[in-house]
Amino acid sequence: MIDNKKVLAIIPARGGSKGIPRKNIKTIAGKPLIAWTIEEAKKSRYIDRLILSSEDSEIIEIARAYGCEVPFVRPKELSEDTTPGIDPVLHAINQLPNFDYVVLLQPTSPLRLLEDIDGCIENMVSIGAPACVSVTxxxxxxxxxxxxxxxxxxxxxxxxxxxxxxxxxxxxxxxxNGAVYVADINWLLIRGSFLEDETAAFVMPRNRSSDIDTEEDFFFCEYSLGRR
Known part of the structure; x- marks a missing residue:
């Protein structure tokens, strides 16, 4: 909670991945990829509820093993290659009412730290913007x-x-850089996007801004995580 506003954090992780098969649960630096995001998000001072949105039973099992709540199974039609990224977020918001802010944390950004998550939330609130996204x-x-x-x-x-x-x-x-997206839920439901003219930016350093899309990205992140 921040300024008496309740915060919902969503980790979206579907089973299909064309570039790197089973990417979201592929072992990286000794843990499933998704575990890095779950563990960092659980340290947040502001997140009241952390959930996974997935249609995949194996991903759900692993997420629960690392302490992430899974209150529903995402519908198959919201887990296709062509599904817009915002759709699972809007679905989760509608499933879980009574929150004021939503935080989107993609599991493909394993180098992001607690200071990036909470920093993005703080930045949005301090500026008075309806949304804030991480950039580099x-x-x-x-x-x-x-x-x-x-x-x-x-x-x-x-x-x-x-x-x-x-x-x-x-x-x-x-x-x-795809690491952190934050928005006022009422505003997001109207706009249907985190990216509008009113969206603020939270600047992250380049060495924490990798978004895994290719095998090369994966190997770089594994090397970086191994050095921590």
Whole structure:
């Protein structure tokens, strides 16, 4: 609870994964991937209830073994490759009323720490924003990116009157890292997205911002977790 507002945290983890089969429960640095998110979320000062949303019985069993509540089984139609990421969140909110804020914690961000989870919640409340999402400063600037035209000629992704030639002159650019999403539930039910003009940003360091999508991501995170 924060400022007398009740906080629901949701870990979405479906069984299907094309890039890395059974990714959410694949062992990484000695634990199932999902365990890293569960254990860190349980340390939060603000989360009142931590739940898993999944249709997969094995994922459910493992999540419960690590102390995560599973109050329902996610419908199969909300667990497809084409299911929008917000749909399981809205489903969980409707299943579990009487909360004020919702926190989305994807299990594919095992490097996130307690300070990132609680920091994102605190940031939203202190700013007075209806939502806050975690971001990280990008290594590659879109001001130095191009698309290829049909004749293979370069076309700048961002049109500039004068091309920036020095890295130190480039503006800071931030990208979503997928680690933490927080929102006022009433606002989210109306907007249907964490990302709107009113959404605030919580900046995380690059070394905690990996989102596992490929085998290379997995190996990097395993190495990073092993060094902790």
């Amino acid at each position: 400063k990008t290594e590659k600037s879109p001001f130095w990116m191009y698309t290829l035209q049909g004749n293979k000629l370069l076309k700048p992704l961002i049109k500039q009157d004068e091309v920036i030639s020095r890295r130190q002159d480039l503006p800071d650019i931030y990208a979503l």
